[in-house]
Amino acid sequence: MLEHIGTGTQIIVPLANGEPTAVLEVIDAAAAAGEIDGVQVHQMHAVHDRPYLAGAYGDRLRHVSLFLSHVTRPHFNAGTLDLVPAHFSEAYSILRDRTDDPLVVAAASPPDRHGYFSLGVSADYTSSFIGRGRFFLEATEAMPRTFGRNQLHVSQVVGWCRSDRPLVMVPPREPNDLDRIIAGHVVERIPNGATLQTGIGAIPNAIMAALTDHRDLGIHTELLSDGVVDLVEAGVVNGVAKGLNRTKTVGTFALGTERLHRFLHENTAVELWPVRYVNDPSIIGRERDFVSVNATLSVDFLGQCASETIDGTYYSSSGGQNDFARGAMNSPGGQGFVVLHSTAHGRSRIVPRLAPGDAVTTPKNTVDKVVTEYGVAQLRGRTIRERARALISVAHPDHREDLTAAARSMNYL
Numbered sequence: 001m002l003e004h005i006g007t008g009t010q011i012i013v014p015l016a017n018g019e020p021t022a023v024l025e026v027i028d029a030a031a032a033a034g035e036i037d038g039v040q041v042h043q044m045h046a047v048h049d050r051p052y053l054a055g056a057y058g059d060r061l062r063h064v065s066l067f068l069s070h071v072t073r074p075h076f077n078a079g080t081l082d083l084v085p086a087h088f089s090e091a092y093s094i095l096r097d098r099t100d101d102p103l104v105v106a107a108a109s110p111p112d113r114h115g116y117f118s119l120g121v122s123a124d125y126t127s128s129f130i131g132r133g134r135f136f137l138e139a140t141e142a143m144p145r146t147f148g149r150n151q152l153h154v155s156q157v158v159g160w161c162r163s164d165r166p167l168v169m170v171p172p173r174e175p176n177d178l179d180r181i182i183a184g185h186v187v188e189r190i191p192n193g194a195t196l197q198t199g200i201g202a203i204p205n206a207i208m209a210a211l212t213d214h215r216d217l218g219i220h221t222e223l224l225s226d227g228v229v230d231l232v233e234a235g236v237v238n239g240v241a242k243g244l245n246r247t248k249t250v251g252t253f254a255l256g257t258e259r260l261h262r263f264l265h266e267n268t269a270v271e272l273w274p275v276r277y278v279n280d281p282s283i284i285g286r287e288r289d290f291v292s293v294n295a296t297l298s299v300d301f302l303g304q305c306a307s308e309t310i311d312g313t314y315y316s317s318s319g320g321q322n323d324f325a326r327g328a329m330n331s332p333g334g335q336g337f338v339v340l341h342s343t344a345h346g347r348s349r350i351v352p353r354l355a356p357g358d359a360v361t362t363p364k365n366t367v368d369k370v371v372t373e374y375g376v377a378q379l380r381g382r383t384i385r386e387r388a389r390a391l392i393s394v395a396h397p398d399h400r401e402d403l404t405a406a407a408r409s410m411n412y413l
Helices: 021-032 073-077 088-098 179-189 202-209 226-233 258-264 321-330 384-391 397-409
Strands: 008-011 039-044 061-067 102-110 116-118 134-140 151-153 159-163 193-196 249-251 269-274 290-295 298-300 333-341 369-374 375-378
Touching: 021 039, 021 061, 021 102, 021 134, 039 088, 061 088, 116 369, 134 298, 159 226, 179 202, 179 333, 179 369, 193 202, 202 226, 226 249, 226 258, 290 321, 375 384, 384 397
Parallel strands: 008 039, 008 102, 039 061, 102 134, 134 159, 193 290, 249 269, 290 333, 333 369
Antiparallel strands: 116 151, 369 375
């Protein structure tokens, strides 16, 4: 496939299990041998470490990330790769503008009897390049064949190969007691017939597990995880109340276990669509009773949520949090929940001001409800004084006195 890579080629790779591991090994080896130069790889959330991420080949092969993972985070901190802050919904338009004649290299299911590949668990930003960019695919039997806007015909690729690589498994995180309490505050506010977006992690898993008594829920989410399988198989999720893609469970990528992959394989009730559709706030806002649930790391008295930095140091990136928060705000009856434990390592996560250098992921004007184990702080439409009082009321009791004093010194109380 190296004949398709020249000096300065811009390569686009799907996130997570959409990454074609064998193809990237060839590209990495070509950089090591000095056979390519000036090549950039654009990708969100890489799950496989490689020498080029650590800057092994300088500018011969350099990584440009749109979201840091546990793999890329230390390399970014070491300065050997770059990060483009971006809303997930805008990833395609950003990549389109940053690249000229891009080469998309992606994992896929083998072609079916009609000659069509499926991009499997990752439609994300790459599916929007179908018909708009060159594709080289790595087909593997482990990749589930999924439906939606993520298929391309063998005539639409410049080449393809086979590999027997397994997919990375991400088992569901087991919720603890605090996670279940927070989940309870959210679940009791979700009406039957709502359309949901949740992320990955212990609190979202606890929310999914607590929804078993609900009826006619729909899913319109960037991430499909194992929790969705439970709700579909229990008959809780059927999508009949959705306004868009009625009866379909919709996502833009999937990450979980083999059980999730088996559920997705040739399941016509599930569709993976491009992220520029799934995460588009104007699309989300067309669904009645849309419920968005996202985690954050810190919230200040104004309601600003820092979800991608810790004490001013980059940890991840914006992802789709702001996309869904804005979409839920526009949805008739919509609700946007931001969830977090009240403390971390003995420190309050409700703070008077964000730490210097912290990035605001979801701005104060968009945040709706902030949820800790101590309750729900309603922020939308509230004054700064009301916000400060509400947030202090859901902070850990050990910190409320200091937070109250700080709010008074700032003339918020």
